Amino acid sequence: MAMENPYFWNDFELKQPPLVTLQVEDTGFAKNVFVVINRFLQQLSEPDCKEFEETAALIGRLMARRKNSFRNMPGFRAVCKLNAALCRLLRLDLARDLQQFRGALPDVCDDQLGGAMPTRSSFEFILVRVLGFYHLHERIRECCLSAATYFTKVLRNNFFMDFTTLLIAAIGKIYKLSSLQAGKSATLYNKLRPQVANFPLVERHKFLAESQELPGQLEIIKSTKTETKAANTPDLMMKAKKVVTKVEKAKLEAKSDVGTVIARKEAPKIQFNEEILATVADAQQFIARESKARKQNPPPDSCLTRKIPKHEWLAAQTLFQRKLSKEPAKALSIFRKFIVSKIK
Template sequence: MASLHFWNEFELKKPPLVTLHVNDTGFAKNVFVVTNRYLNQLSGPDYLEFNQTAALIGRLMARRKNSFRCMPGFRAVCKLNAALCRLLRLDLPRELEHFRGALPDACDEELSGEMPTRNSLEFILVRLIAFHRLHERIRDCCEATVKYFGQMIRSNFFMEFLTLLIAAVAKINKLSLLQANNCATLYNKLQPQLTKFPLVEKHKFIPENCNLPTQLRLIKAGQPLVPAEEAPSASVKLQTQLPPLVTKVEKAKERAKADVGTVVARKSPKAASTQPTFQLDSLATVEDVKHFIVRESKARKKTPDSCVTKAIQNHEWLAATTLFERKLQAREQKKALNVFRKYIDSKI
């Protein structure tokens, strides 16, 4: 049995839970406290939220099983779901409750009592290693899933489904990191107490070629799973931040910005010939206005772009001339002249 895969066995045979009488039970108090604290953490809201999110990922995987079955990212989702199911099958809380129940009720250096054997604690430590390794596997699958489906969501493929999937995977990754660190903390506190438990030679649990690690490493957020000093030089290091993804649309936009064309010398346009400006003083009398109306009416029909009143719309010009004629018919020559002059002054 290889030491590297000892913790990963599905059918790991549990040693019998045997208690032996010891004269000193003072060390059992610390074991009971850290075990009880960890069990309280497993029954907290984060653990329940982890189980609910894991169930959601399983349902999302089943919903798109036919559509995404050939995609590499979906294979990572399937592996993630398998790791979550294996974590559920491990049932670490039950094993810890059995071990805690075997500890003596009263613990003191001067008190003797019944203590579980060293093999029982070794079994708990192996289960903690499996729990910790499974959470590493879960985070690896989360990174592979987000890396693949992140490219799809940037291309607007399956937007609603992938948004929900990535959110669930990110939540699992965050809670998995928290549970793995709690597990490593418990292991690091229980492992030094191993030699204080009574040993039964007949119930030897760990093979001779297997050695339990002295500590499990705590992982910080954004920290790679393999430390730099332990990673081989030829291996590729995991990046904490993924490189920015560039889609085809963004590449096309960059090319369009880069292609600015060739600078061509252009001749300055000739200055437009200035047209003679209209003098409002030329409309001094009613007769001047009548001649102006006749002249402009003809010019508006022949050359509408070059006439003096080209800025005035046809219906506005018709309304102004009609109003002028009505004022003349009402014998209000002065008022007709003033109104028409003000109107022409405001438009030209």
């Protein structure tokens, strides 16, 4: 089967060669192939794979809901490409092909025993499927970064806050889970690739063209500093920054502009001594002294009654003079209480 496309792993018309078996004398290597495939299939049933499928479905629903709002935006086109890659990954169905190939392996694998083994073409088809699975996840992460970079700017401008926050969160989760699955598929490929020469070759069922060759090894995705730095953009929803509106920003600036701080010394409070009004004569002298001081503009600091309103001061003098002729002691007591209440 001739295939000239260098990206044949992404070919929609890629057809599986007939799964036939041939008798071989040594089946010991099949044990390693069986164990590696079985371990990968167990990993596909782990919770993170289920989360990946649920999050991918959420992105598809979000895209369908807002397709009229964002269809002309470059970031939304990246989301559409991301959704197409996720759908393509679902269509690939790597687990089905691995289970089918695993079922064709011999039940008993021993270096001293012969048995029926699938052909090299069938094994190469499995490797191409794993290769497609790996590169689709690479495509998914590229679309995640492109979409998250754009919608992060939208979020900072306070546009579509609820939708954008949810979308960035979903994209970040897809990016993280895609890295995990890509790393697992790379490990599977790197362990299966050296076993190609052990499978029997049938010229009539040859799968790869003469000019095509499978890569010797795939890069395993690990959580390195470079990977963490690249994932900072989609992880923005995990560490959301507080968005400050223009009104709040203006309020903050107004509060921050306090001008030049000047130290001011508080004027010492005047302590009023009641003993200066011990007698009627003291009260009369106090009234004369304060009345003279109040006439100045402004009254001096030595004027104890400068803050008493004019009408209250005149009323206190009138009452004092009226009571003085009949009840001097009562007149003095009323005047003293008035002055003390106003000054203290």
